[in-house]
Amino acid sequence: MSARADGGGAGGDVAVLGTGMHAWGKWGRSFVEYGVAAARAALADAGVDWRDVGAVVGADTVRGGYPGYVAGATFARALGWQGARVMSVYAACASGAQAIAAARAQILAGLADVVLVVGADAAPKGFFAPAGGERPDDPDWLRFRVLGATNPAYFGLLARRRMAVHGETPEDFALVKVKNAAAGALNPYARYRRPVTAAEVAASPVVADPLRLLDICATSDGAAALVLASMAYARRHGVADPVRVRAVSTVTPVYPRTVPDLPDIATDSAVGAAPAPCSFRESIARAAYEEAGIGPEELSLAEVYDLSTALELQWYEDLGLCGEGEGARLVREGVTALGGRVPVNVSGGLASFGEAVPAQALAQVCELTRQLRGTAGARQVPGARVGIAVNQGLFGHGGGVLVVR
Amino acid sequence: MVWRCRPVVPGWFTEGGDDGGFRLLGTRCTACSAVFFPREDVHCRNPGCRGGGELVEVPLSRRGRVWSYTDGRYRPPAPYVSDPAVPWEPYTLVAVELAAEALVVLGQAAPGVGIGDLAVGMEVEAVPGVLNEDAGTGTVWTTWHWRPVAA
Numbered sequence A: 001m002s003a004r005a006d007g008g009g010a011g012g013d014v015a016v017l018g019t020g021m022h023a024w025g026k027w028g029r030s031f032v033e034y035g036v037a038a039a040r041a042a043l044a045d046a047g048v049d050w051r052d053v054g055a056v057v058g059a060d061t062v063r064g065g066y067p068g069y070v071a072g073a074t075f076a077r078a079l080g081w082q083g084a085r086v087m088s089v090y091a092a093c094a095s096g097a098q099a100i101a102a103a104r105a106q107i108l109a110g111l112a113d114v115v116l117v118v119g120a121d122a123a124p125k126g127f128f129a130p131a132g133g134e135r136p137d138d139p140d141w142l143r144f145r146v147l148g149a150t151n152p153a154y155f156g157l158l159a160r161r162r163m164a165v166h167g168e169t170p171e172d173f174a175l176v177k178v179k180n181a182a183a184g185a186l187n188p189y190a191r192y193r194r195p196v197t198a199a200e201v202a203a204s205p206v207v208a209d210p211l212r213l214l215d216i217c218a219t220s221d222g223a224a225a226l227v228l229a230s231m232a233y234a235r236r237h238g239v240a241d242p243v244r245v246r247a248v249s250t251v252t253p254v255y256p257r258t259v260p261d262l263p264d265i266a267t268d269s270a271v272g273a274a275p276a277p278c279s280f281r282e283s284i285a286r287a288a289y290e291e292a293g294i295g296p297e298e299l300s301l302a303e304v305y306d307l308s309t310a311l312e313l314q315w316y317e318d319l320g321l322c323g324e325g326e327g328a329r330l331v332r333e334g335v336t337a338l339g340g341r342v343p344v345n346v347s348g349g350l351a352s353f354g355e356a357v358p359a360q361a362l363a364q365v366c367e368l369t370r371q372l373r374g375t376a377g378a379r380q381v382p383g384a385r386v387g388i389a390v391n392q393g394l395f396g397h398g399g400g401v402l403v404v405r
Numbered sequence B: 001m002v003w004r005c006r007p008v009v010p011g012w013f014t015e016g017g018d019d020g021g022f023r024l025l026g027t028r029c030t031a032c033s034a035v036f037f038p039r040e041d042v043h044c045r046n047p048g049c050r051g052g053g054e055l056v057e058v059p060l061s062r063r064g065r066v067w068s069y070t071d072g073r074y075r076p077p078a079p080y081v082s083d084p085a086v087p088w089e090p091y092t093l094v095a096v097e098l099a100a101e102a103l104v105v106l107g108q109a110a111p112g113v114g115i116g117d118l119a120v121g122m123e124v125e126a127v128p129g130v131l132n133e134d135a136g137t138g139t140v141w142t143t144w145h146w147r148p149v150a151a
């Protein structure tokens, strides 16, 4: 890579000055309360006064369907209007990652020195569902109306396909839950903090064959926030060696997408177009690696969107931690467990947190930051220097955030 | 009551045909041959398309092979229609690879076809099916189902 200011990626590094979270769970309170708690914690961690924040970016919370997105200004108002630039970002599960991308772009463009990023949600119980009404122009509405296809239905299709093609078993999938639950038991912000056995996974009810209840993440309340800053601001602030965001990838898929995915009823056709060089999830990771000039062999740890146990195995391959079809071997051999060569989801993952959609990608970066600072306590990955967080949301949204120290 | 059949989405499959004539309907770009299902009627979405083509309706292959399958053991939320007073009967969902169109189409399996009746790679065919009946308006909402091809 060419010489770069601050030793960063193509556009330079931004510093992670502060992290803050509200514990995940079902707390029965407003997302604003969770988000403000996380924001205040992040500001305190950074040692930054809210009035010195130049911009606030909110990852959107869905209220009453598409017209009901609220975030940036909601948090800014609750913290006390102070005249900052404001932005709100919706990208389904990738909302938090795209909020980081927006904050980083403002910092690198010189529009703001220090930016507060917040995501929070109070999720309804049960399956996620689209907004009401007759809306056949919405692909998310259509898949429920025409197929009854819930999110776990798509996870089940992927899991069954992996069983057929790679010979994985439900017992392999359960190992992911056992691993993530063991890590989550060490995380005070996780909703589920109890170790889980393979027998418990096997005894839980089938939701979408072959996946069982304990293979699939729950919905939760929760919040996470980051204070990001220019490297110059960090130095002036007395932080010489902060954890740095080196790359953020927010790429779209490349036509034709050939693997069925949320919320589509069919894939693109590969007639008349060569298949894309790599899958969407692979391209999310690849774009982050290329921007950072860092490869998967340099990762100390990774946080991945384990919406289901089988999906986590898929991510191992998409991240380049192993070859195609080798995901189960990694979890069987303990490579991705705490103490393994490249621990994955040491936070406990979605398996331990559940989904609080706009907050989760931010929570992943909170965990990476704590790990790279060496302050993750009993979950600490020794000597962690490089981490990646990846996620994927509806409608071709995805995000990868690569952080270094 | 006079029941009237209506497709759950107009234009996605043939209506009124017997089992043998039933087809899913997509569109094909005359410039680049790309096929779209559900139908794309406005712009070809292939970024490599030279443009200038038309999107013409094409019937999709009647038969394909199972890419994967799963089921829904819990009642899905609205807008899926089901009677909360009736115990939930799991539906089976099948993803089917159509070789000629080089795409995968999801659909519910025909009534009575469960997880145990399916395998990845098995040949299936598209058949007309009923999604739900609305007694209030006398409407039978029709759809497509995937059914294993008798060996």
Ligand SMILES: [Zn+2]
Binding pocket: B029, B030, B031, B032, B033, B034, B044, B045, B046, B049, B050, B051, B053
């Ligand atoms: Zn075309």
